[in-house]
Amino acid sequence: MLKLTRFVAVSLAVPSALVAASWFVKATPQTVVVGHYSATTPPILTVKSGDVVDLETVSGSPASLMRMGLAEKDVPPALVAITRDVKDRGPGGHILTGPIFVEGAEVGDTLEVRIERVTLPVPWAYNSFRSTSGFLPEDFPTSASKLIPLDLTRKVAKFAPGIEIPLRPFFGSMGVAPPPDAGRFNSAPPWMHAGNLDNKELVQGTVLYIPVHVKGALFQVGDGHAGQGDGEVDITAMETALNGSFRLIVRKDLHLKWPRAETPTHYIVMGMNEELVDATKQAVREMIDFLVTEKHLTREDAYMLSSVAADFSITQLVDGKKGVHGMLRKSLFVPR
Numbered sequence: 001m002l003k004l005t006r007f008v009a010v011s012l013a014v015p016s017a018l019v020a021a022s023w024f025v026k027a028t029p030q031t032v033v034v035g036h037y038s039a040t041t042p043p044i045l046t047v048k049s050g051d052v053v054d055l056e057t058v059s060g061s062p063a064s065l066m067r068m069g070l071a072e073k074d075v076p077p078a079l080v081a082i083t084r085d086v087k088d089r090g091p092g093g094h095i096l097t098g099p100i101f102v103e104g105a106e107v108g109d110t111l112e113v114r115i116e117r118v119t120l121p122v123p124w125a126y127n128s129f130r131s132t133s134g135f136l137p138e139d140f141p142t143s144a145s146k147l148i149p150l151d152l153t154r155k156v157a158k159f160a161p162g163i164e165i166p167l168r169p170f171f172g173s174m175g176v177a178p179p180p181d182a183g184r185f186n187s188a189p190p191w192m193h194a195g196n197l198d199n200k201e202l203v204q205g206t207v208l209y210i211p212v213h214v215k216g217a218l219f220q221v222g223d224g225h226a227g228q229g230d231g232e233v234d235i236t237a238m239e240t241a242l243n244g245s246f247r248l249i250v251r252k253d254l255h256l257k258w259p260r261a262e263t264p265t266h267y268i269v270m271g272m273n274e275e276l277v278d279a280t281k282q283a284v285r286e287m288i289d290f291l292v293t294e295k296h297l298t299r300e301d302a303y304m305l306s307s308v309a310a311d312f313s314i315t316q317l318v319d320g321k322k323g324v325h326g327m328l329r330k331s332l333f334v335p336r
Contacts, residue, residue: 020050020247027056027078027097029085032222035092035187037195039180039214043101046216049250052116055097057171057222058082058241060126068126068147076122076241092187094173094196098220102248105217110254111176111210113219117245118169118204123150125157125226125238135233135317148238150226157226157238165227169242172198172223179213187222189320190272194259197270198237198316199325200228206263211256219248232316258286266327270315276322283312283324295333305332 023045025031031044047053058079065075082095105111128145131137149158156164175195178185190197194210202208210217224242261268269290271283287310291302309332315323 022052024054027058029082033096034086035090036184037175037178038184039177041099043099046101048103052247054245055221056243057097057224059224059239068145094187094223096220096222099218101216104250105212109212110251110256111212111217112249112251113208114247115206116247119243120169121243122241123152125240127236129234133235168227170203170225171221172225174221176210177214177218192258196319198232209260231314235318269326271324272321274321279322279324283326287326
């Protein structure tokens with residue numbers, strides 16, 4: 001197992017008498033997985049529940065970035081090394097840092113992933129689509145790519161003259177190993193292990209809850225985005241390198257079938273399926289289950305509250321399985 005730098009600090013997320021460790025993992029050919037989540041991938045690092053892991057991620061390929069106009073000197077050296085040296089790839093294309101083994105995580109538990117910090121290390125992103133991908137391949141039989149400069153001081157992306165997009169960085173893919181019988185699971189479609197959710201709400205300060213399917217959970221992260229619209233309709237967001245700080249906590253008291261999340265203001269449930277209608281039904285059922293189990297509503301009241309107060313949005317339409325997420329404001333629940 002790879003030896004990594006370890007820092008020890010008092011954690012604010014656990015009782016002050018306890019001590020949690022902090023770890024930093026650079027993206028290298030030895031610390032990434034390309035294109036899949038799997039129960040058999042050896043972990044690069046073992047941490048305790050409550051530890052913080054700082055992970056470096058990269059995206060894209062040097063050749064395609066330079067074709068878009070990025071200077072060779074500005075291509076991250078880590079991306080060059082990974083592209084050159086990692087031969088075990090697929091079936092997807094995402095570069096994922098990890099996996100991280102979390103001590104105490106067992107099948108049936110939930111891994112609580114607190115996204116404590118997300119930072120942009122480079123002043124560029126890119127968007128591209130191919131003739132065989134995206135939501136409208138019949139309308140766009142050609143391929144196109146675009147390098148997008150980022151103003152990290154003003155926190156905007158300069159999409160085109162007169163068009164600036166506020167930066168809202170998040171990781172498109174955060175997940176654990178799927179059940180062992182899933183084998184080497186493609187990194188493109190999201191599933192019960194989370195993975196390529198492409199949920200733009202999962203920014204710094206939010207929490208992702210993922211059901212655990214193998215001992216240690218085996219957490220991986222990648223697919224950095226400087227920003228994205230709901231739907232991600234051409235198949236990519238503002239793709240970029242991204243660094244993140246994650247506190248990984250094993251929850252023995254929470255048992256989920258599908259990933260959930262929360263922001264400081266909202267609860268989030270998710271549905272994912274090849275068919276958009278079925279993905280939406282799953283998200284609605286997850287909202288009902290959340291309200292019944294966590295807020296102790298009757299199923300009838302939960303269904304009605306989902307209709308009058310929850311917002312269901314298309315997460316993404318292009319990852320093999322469509323995604324739908326439902327959001328419910330925490331402020332609805334007032335002290336009695």
